[in-house]
Amino acid sequence: MHSTLSDVFISHPIHIPLSNLPDFTSLRHLPDSYTWTPKDDLLFSASSSDESLPFIDLSDPHVATRVGHACTTWGAFQITNHGVPSRLLDDIEFLTGSLFQLPVNRKLKAARREDGISGYGVARIASFFNKQMWSEGFTVIGSPLDDFHKLWPRQHLKYCKIIQEYEEHMQKLAAKLMWLALGALGVEEKDIEWAGPISDFQGAQAAIQLNHYPICPEPDRAMGLAAHTDSTLLTILYQNNTAGLQIFRDDVGWITVPPVPGSLVVNVGDLLHILTNGIFPSVLHRARVNHLRSRFSMAYLWGPPSDLMISPLPKLVDPLHSPLYPSLTWKQYLATKATHFNQSLSFIRNYLSSDQIS
Ligand SMILES: C=C1C[C@]23C[C@@]1(O)CC[C@H]2[C@@]12CCC[C@@](C)(C(=O)O1)[C@H]2[C@@H]3C(=O)O
Ligand SMILES: O=C(O)CCC(=O)C(=O)O
Ligand SMILES: [Fe+2]
Numbered sequence: 001m002h003s004t005l006s007d008v009f010i011s012h013p014i015h016i017p018l019s020n021l022p023d024f025t026s027l028r029h030l031p032d033s034y035t036w037t038p039k040d041d042l043l044f045s046a047s048s049s050d051e052s053l054p055f056i057d058l059s060d061p062h063v064a065t066r067v068g069h070a071c072t073t074w075g076a077f078q079i080t081n082h083g084v085p086s087r088l089l090d091d092i093e094f095l096t097g098s099l100f101q102l103p104v105n106r107k108l109k110a111a112r113r114e115d116g117i118s119g120y121g122v123a124r125i126a127s128f129f130n131k132q133m134w135s136e137g138f139t140v141i142g143s144p145l146d147d148f149h150k151l152w153p154r155q156h157l158k159y160c161k162i163i164q165e166y167e168e169h170m171q172k173l174a175a176k177l178m179w180l181a182l183g184a185l186g187v188e189e190k191d192i193e194w195a196g197p198i199s200d201f202q203g204a205q206a207a208i209q210l211n212h213y214p215i216c217p218e219p220d221r222a223m224g225l226a227a228h229t230d231s232t233l234l235t236i237l238y239q240n241n242t243a244g245l246q247i248f249r250d251d252v253g254w255i256t257v258p259p260v261p262g263s264l265v266v267n268v269g270d271l272l273h274i275l276t277n278g279i280f281p282s283v284l285h286r287a288r289v290n291h292l293r294s295r296f297s298m299a300y301l302w303g304p305p306s307d308l309m310i311s312p313l314p315k316l317v318d319p320l321h322s323p324l325y326p327s328l329t330w331k332q333y334l335a336t337k338a339t340h341f342n343q344s345l346s347f348i349r350n351y352l353s354s355d356q357i358s
Helices: 063-073 086-100 104-110 124-128 145-151 156-183 270-275 330-349
Strands: 055-057 076-080 119-121 136-140 205-213 225-228 234-239 245-249 253-256 264-268 284-287 295-303
Touching: 055 063, 063 076, 063 156, 086 136, 086 156, 086 205, 086 234, 086 295, 104 119, 104 136, 104 145, 124 225, 124 330, 145 156, 156 205, 156 234, 156 264, 156 295, 225 330, 270 330
Parallel strands: 055 076
Antiparallel strands: 076 264, 119 136, 136 205, 205 295, 225 284, 234 264, 234 295, 245 253, 245 284
16 A cells, blocks of 8 residues: 555644634734743854855756755755746745735644644744744644635635645755755765656655744744754745844854745655765754744655655765664654654664664
8 A cells, every 4th residue: 555654743743732722913022932041942052154055046056066066065055057947936825925914723624633743833943942933833644625724715726736746846946956966975876776667756745834934022032933954855945035044054053045936955864864874964953933924934844655664875884984764664763753852863783673763
């Protein structure tokens, strides 16, 4: 039977009460439950450096080298000339704005279940923190038809069409980026069988995560989305024109990724880190919030078929570089993440056999 990610949290339900979602618009001061200090997140430090994330034109003749270098040094980069029509970026931003401006009781009709994966709610990682994040989200996996029908009984088809078109473009772009990044390491199409007969990764699976960060009365003390890495191969992120995304590098600290109209941010996820036997770091990132403007981001979280075993590519393993990780599926990795969060990679690294991974 064709398996999807949808049942991954059945055995790992995450309890995050939706009942205490505040009415963000009416608050003049940050409630204590939303006020973050360094002890709430050891990574809660200000951004400091003037370094900037590599910005890559995908029509550049040296694109593969640049992508490979950005993946190795940052685990992230920004792209232009990516081929996704700007009209489609406007459409997905319009959909996201329309969704989050619905009254809360309407959004709650499509609330994500505790053991579910799709729908409206706070970020899953909320369960790892004592403080609440200044954001709301909506996850789409598979067809959004049922959820969108609950949100927009008369207009759901219009919004489903946007999601479908967005997924088609993003899937193609993700496959292209994957070959550019791996190509820079000497990995060839024949080295990845699951990419399929025409190497287009047709069997890949994906989630779309829509995020809303409302205007915040005290942004310096709030957190939109706490520091995390994505459990993906690659994530392609579109942000509206309000800054907020920050990424972390050990030797640099936190830097803000400024929104450049029409550009997209690409993050290396944990599974690509595993596949490259640690050559590409998965990037730690977070979202801060804004005093004057609300912010939207739309993440395309792209990974392998959910039951496919992923392990360091044989081509990147030799007597001097023994495999750092055991084989595991995307589903198993998400289950591990649901328990071990930002320690998941080191957790699995310490296990030689995937039999022991929940
Ligand atoms: C496939 C997935 C990755 C994700 C968990 C999810 O099941 C769907 C939502 C994704 C997301 C988006 C916001 C940040 C994140 C850490 C989260 O809480 O939900 C990621 C998850 C992830 O990459 O681990
Ligand atoms: O809003 C952002 O810029 C980051 C979103 C994100 O990290 C995610 O959805 O995984
Ligand atoms: Fe993320």
